[in-house]
Amino acid sequence: MATFAKATFNASSYAAFRPSYPPKLFNTVLAYHHGPKKALLDLGCGHGLISRALAPSFNSILATDPSSGMISQASASSASFPNITFKTGSAEDLSDIKDGTLDMVVAGQAAHWFNFSKVWPEIARKVRRGGTVAFWGYKDNYFVDYPSATVVLDHYCYGDRTMGPYWEQPGREILRNLYRAIVPPAEDWEDVKRVEYQPKTDGPQSGEGEVLMHSRMKLGEMEGYGRTFSAYHNWKAAKENEGKPDIVDEMFGRMLEEEESWGKRGERWRELEVENEWGSIILTARRKRANAPMLWCRIMGNTEQKGVYCHGIVDRERDISSMNNDQDITAGLETVMGNPPQSVY
Numbered sequence: 001m002a003t004f005a006k007a008t009f010n011a012s013s014y015a016a017f018r019p020s021y022p023p024k025l026f027n028t029v030l031a032y033h034h035g036p037k038k039a040l041l042d043l044g045c046g047h048g049l050i051s052r053a054l055a056p057s058f059n060s061i062l063a064t065d066p067s068s069g070m071i072s073q074a075s076a077s078s079a080s081f082p083n084i085t086f087k088t089g090s091a092e093d094l095s096d097i098k099d100g101t102l103d104m105v106v107a108g109q110a111a112h113w114f115n116f117s118k119v120w121p122e123i124a125r126k127v128r129r130g131g132t133v134a135f136w137g138y139k140d141n142y143f144v145d146y147p148s149a150t151v152v153l154d155h156y157c158y159g160d161r162t163m164g165p166y167w168e169q170p171g172r173e174i175l176r177n178l179y180r181a182i183v184p185p186a187e188d189w190e191d192v193k194r195v196e197y198q199p200k201t202d203g204p205q206s207g208e209g210e211v212l213m214h215s216r217m218k219l220g221e222m223e224g225y226g227r228t229f230s231a232y233h234n235w236k237a238a239k240e241n242e243g244k245p246d247i248v249d250e251m252f253g254r255m256l257e258e259e260e261s262w263g264k265r266g267e268r269w270r271e272l273e274v275e276n277e278w279g280s281i282i283l284t285a286r287r288k289r290a291n292a293p294m295l296w297c298r299i300m301g302n303t304e305q306k307g308v309y310c311h312g313i314v315d316r317e318r319d320i321s322s323m324n325n326d327q328d329i330t331a332g333l334e335t336v337m338g339n340p341p342q343s344v345y
Contacts, residue, residue, distance in 0.1 A: 017224040019138070019215045021108065025282065026053050028195060028212075029106065029134040032284045039102050041126070043091040044110025048074030048084070054106070055081045062097070064089035092118040094126050102127045104134065111135035111182060111283075112174040124188040124287070131287045133184070138213045138278035139176050141222075145275055147201035148258040156251040157231065163247060166234035178281040189285040199277035213278035219262070220270030223252055 038059045042051045045063035047070055055061060061084045065071050068088050075086045089096075091107070091114045105123050107114070123133060140157060143149045158164040174181045178196050197209035205211050217225070226232060226248045235241055256263040265272055 017221060017228050019141075019213060019217075019225075019276075019278065020049065021053065022212065022214075025136065025212050028282055029136075029284065030054075030057060032134065032193065032286075033104055033132045034286075035130050036103050036128075039104075041094075041097070041102050041105045041123075043105060043107040044113065045074055045086065046070050046109070048078050048086065050106060050108045051084045051086075052078055052081055055083055058103070059083060061085070062087065064091075066090050091115075092122065094122045097126050099125045100128050103131045105131075106133070107135045109137050111179065112137060112171040113168075116182065120185050120188070124185070127287045129287050129289045132284060133189070133287075134282065134284045135179065135182065136212075136280065136282040137175050137179060138280045139178070141225075141276045141278045142199040142201055142207075143274050144199060144201055144204050144206065144277050146259050146262075149255045149262070150201050152251065152255045152258055156247065156254070157229070162251075163229065163231040163235050166231040166238065168230060168234070172231075176279075178279065179283050182283060184283075184285040188288055190288050191284075191286040193282075193284045195280075195282040197277075197280045199279055204275055204277065207277060207279075211277060212280045212282065214276060216273050216275050218270060219252070219272050219274060222274070222276070223248060223270065226251065 037057055040051075040054060040058040040061045042054070042061060042063040045051055045065045046067075048063060051061050051063040051074070063074065063084055063086050065074070065086075066088065071086050071088050078084050078086070091110075102123075105127060127133065140154065143153070156162045158167075170181075178198075179194075184192055195210055195212070197207055197211050197213075199207035199211075204214070232248060235247055241247075256269060262269050262272060
């Protein structure tokens with residue numbers, strides 16, 4: 001993530017050349033979520049694409065990113081979305097957010113950079129019981145109709161003498177392995193689901209799993225996309241590469257040699273449209289409700305006793321101690337037992 005947070009990183013190019021998320025992705029995430037949609041937190045929001053897409057579905061959205069450049073780009077692009085607040089910040093520190101007030105936390109193309117020893121405890125405190133998290137990402141694109149170009153892309157991205165050593169780790173490997181290293185702690189999260197896709201070069205939708213990220217793009221656009229890779233920026237900044245030919249230019253030159261139909265286009269090669277699919281992952285999890293069902297409760301008027309007698313709650317200190325009046329108690333019962341609460345007399 002450090003590369004994207006640098007002041008020299010071009011946030012506008014990132015916004016222009018990165019692939020957009022299809023409606024299917026957002027529909028998958030929203031269909032998983034149950035209950036209120038009052039407050040959403042968008043971690044690693046980048047240029048604000050996700051926040052803008054989800055703005056119609058939530059009352060308010062807080063979007064954070066460690067890069068001030070990204071936040072400036074996001075704010076400038078989101079003037080017509082008054083329910084989004086953009087703020088510089090990290091996923092590891094959510095101290096400005098009140099406990100239990102978030103309905104959903106999302107992170108697109110960002111979770112592989114998180115320090116989850118800090119992030120999981122933070123979001124467990126901030127997300128209401130029954131609320132959700134959704135983390136998704138996409139890795140390397142495949143030119144699904146052009147196997148030779150795809151082999152060249154892989155070599156230049158991950159070869160020992162190309163951009164391979166310049167990816168920030170372990171984040172890149174976590175993403176390439178489709179977030180399998182990201183495991184929601186079982187004591188706080190349940191109903192964990194993963195939607196994965198691994199493309200192949202036997203044509204569109206020939207891969208394994210459910211296609212989410214795909215786009216028909218011009219080769220010139222793919223060239224610009226290659227220059228948004230963090231590894232490219234780190235390669236370019238390395239002193240040992242000073243004076244060398246641009247590695248993205250070299251990569252596409254090699255592709256033109258390997259794919260005869262591309263090379264035959266001469267100077268017009270950048271205008272050729274090709275189908276791309278990305279390996280992708282959506283990881284969703286639901287915040288656990290009370291550790292045990294409420295067998296029976298009776299609302300009383302004794303504020304010193306928090307106005308409630310409950311049996312069968314293992315985690316009652318966490319669930320009941322913050323209830324200060326009958327309204328809070330009723331809301332707490334609805335969170336645990338459903339709306340309206342059952343067996344209350």
